[in-house]
Amino acid sequence: MSRSAHPAGPRHADVLPEGHYSAPPADLNALDPKVWAQTVRRDEHGVLTVGGIDVKQLAEEFGTPAYFLDEDDFRARARAWRTAFGDDADVFYAGKAFLSRAVVRWLHEEGLNLDVCSGGELATALSAGMPAERIAFHGNNKSTGEIRRAVEAGVGRIVLDSFQEIVRVAHIAQELGRRQRVQIRITVGVEAHTHEFIATAHEDQKFGIPLAGGQAAEAVRRALQLDGLELIGIHSHIGSQIFDMSGFEVAAHRVVGLLREIRDEHGVELPEIDLGGGLGIAYTSDDDPREPHEIAKALTEIVTRECESARLRTPRISVEPGRAIVGPTAFTLYEVGTVKPLDGLRTYVSVDGGMSDNIRTALYDAEYSVSLVSRPSDAEPVLCRVVGKHCESGDIVVKDAFLPGDLAPGDLLAVPATGAYCRSMASNYNHVLRPPVVAVRDGEARVIVRRETEEDLLRLDVG
Numbered sequence: 001m002s003r004s005a006h007p008a009g010p011r012h013a014d015v016l017p018e019g020h021y022s023a024p025p026a027d028l029n030a031l032d033p034k035v036w037a038q039t040v041r042r043d044e045h046g047v048l049t050v051g052g053i054d055v056k057q058l059a060e061e062f063g064t065p066a067y068f069l070d071e072d073d074f075r076a077r078a079r080a081w082r083t084a085f086g087d088d089a090d091v092f093y094a095g096k097a098f099l100s101r102a103v104v105r106w107l108h109e110e111g112l113n114l115d116v117c118s119g120g121e122l123a124t125a126l127s128a129g130m131p132a133e134r135i136a137f138h139g140n141n142k143s144t145g146e147i148r149r150a151v152e153a154g155v156g157r158i159v160l161d162s163f164q165e166i167v168r169v170a171h172i173a174q175e176l177g178r179r180q181r182v183q184i185r186i187t188v189g190v191e192a193h194t195h196e197f198i199a200t201a202h203e204d205q206k207f208g209i210p211l212a213g214g215q216a217a218e219a220v221r222r223a224l225q226l227d228g229l230e231l232i233g234i235h236s237h238i239g240s241q242i243f244d245m246s247g248f249e250v251a252a253h254r255v256v257g258l259l260r261e262i263r264d265e266h267g268v269e270l271p272e273i274d275l276g277g278g279l280g281i282a283y284t285s286d287d288d289p290r291e292p293h294e295i296a297k298a299l300t301e302i303v304t305r306e307c308e309s310a311r312l313r314t315p316r317i318s319v320e321p322g323r324a325i326v327g328p329t330a331f332t333l334y335e336v337g338t339v340k341p342l343d344g345l346r347t348y349v350s351v352d353g354g355m356s357d358n359i360r361t362a363l364y365d366a367e368y369s370v371s372l373v374s375r376p377s378d379a380e381p382v383l384c385r386v387v388g389k390h391c392e393s394g395d396i397v398v399k400d401a402f403l404p405g406d407l408a409p410g411d412l413l414a415v416p417a418t419g420a421y422c423r424s425m426a427s428n429y430n431h432v433l434r435p436p437v438v439a440v441r442d443g444e445a446r447v448i449v450r451r452e453t454e455e456d457l458l459r460l461d462v463g
């Protein structure tokens with residue numbers, strides 16, 4: 001993004017502070033459909049609505065801060081992924097992005113599978129009735145207790161992440177008299193173009209077994225020898241918030257290369273390949289994500305082409321989108337508490353949440369947009385930083401944003417595209433209570449994850 005001139009305004013000097021911002025949008029009341037959930041609109045009074053309910057009413061009923069999730073949008077996105085990949089492929093929603101029992105039921109109804117990465121996610125999935133055979137269990141350090149529960153439940157696959165785990169899962173499966181279906185997660189040496197902390201397929205990292213140096217081939221050798229395991233495929237996940245398909249192209253080429261080696265050495269053609277998740281969404285108007293059908297077409301073509309040239313039967317493909325399904329479906333609603341103009345710098349707008357409900361800005365320098373949603377405003381745009389209520393100066397929700405110059409305490413702000421990795425990464429820092437998730441559909445709103453209470457906090461404090 002580029003820096004550009006700030007409109008002359010009474011609150012600011014001519015010198016602009018450092019920041020990532022473009023020119024203020026022509027109309028601050030406009031809602032870019034790229035970043036907002038499908039049913040979000042402004043009504044005739046200029047108040048934002050979702051699923052037909054206005055945010056003033058939602059704030060009154062459910063309080064702020066709160067996440068509002070557009071259920072129809074979630075279902076539509078899940079269905080679009082499912083349809084795009086068709087019956088010859090599997091879509092596993094990555095529960096780490098956001099998981100609750102309602103979400104599990106929607107996924108089940110829409111025909112998706114589920115990727116879980118902890119005992120807690122597994123328990124949520126099972127308790128909401130997701131059939132175990134449609135669950136994939138991930139993680140670089142699953143405990144023996146977690147593995148045992150997953151095998152006992154009969155999960156469809158466990159994704160093995162280390163040499164130790166190959167042996168651990170095999171032992172537990174044998175003890176239980178089972179043969180567990182497994183994939184081996186490999187790192188293919190691809191670094192997706194994204195923030196360093198969330199890129200996961202380059203070699204210098206904790207996930208997977210490196211293809212380099214023959215380690216992945218050795219892992220396959222060991223897995224094939226163990227009676228407790230049925231090796232069904234190879235898994236690769238190359239990173240997060242990816243827009244460019246070329247990383248997947250290299251990954252597929254390398255994974256198929258391993259499948260060919262396996263065929264040549266063992267005479268076995270593994271039937272599945274999983275290309276992970278990581279597809280990007282629009283956090284701001286500058287992002288241009290691809291549609292699921294384009295992604296499905298590109299991935300299927302890449303794998304088919306690679307397999308043809310390796311003379312292999314094309315394996316069944318699976319993918320694990322998390323953010324791309326849930327990310328755009330929710331926004332966080334905050335109430336403005338204070339407005340503090342700093343001459344020559346920017347205006348600090350404090351809201352009633354912060355880094356405890358959205359750590360992504362502080363952790364990854366993530367960019368978000370933000371709008372005044374409880375009323376329209378024609379006031380001149382002012383460069384703002386939306387900050388939380390935590391005792392930390394890095395407690396920033398939106399680093400650089402233009403908001404109307406008449407913003408005042410009591411106004412409601414909404415930050416779109418907070419469906420993924422916000423509630424799921426929420427904390428109790430400063431003993432701030434985690435906000436609820438409210439699902440909205442057809443003029444009805446219902447809490448699917450309730451707001452934390454002080455009693456919840458004190459219940460854990462048993463000293």
Ligand code: LLP
Nearest residue numbers: 094237240276277278279320321322323421
């Ligand atoms: N599959 C595997 C094996 C993964 O590790 C992940 C994400 C996914 C699928 C889903 O990726 P998605 O489609 O949601 O990008 N907290 C970070 C993201 C960490 C992602 C870790 N793994 C963030 O807020 O950006």
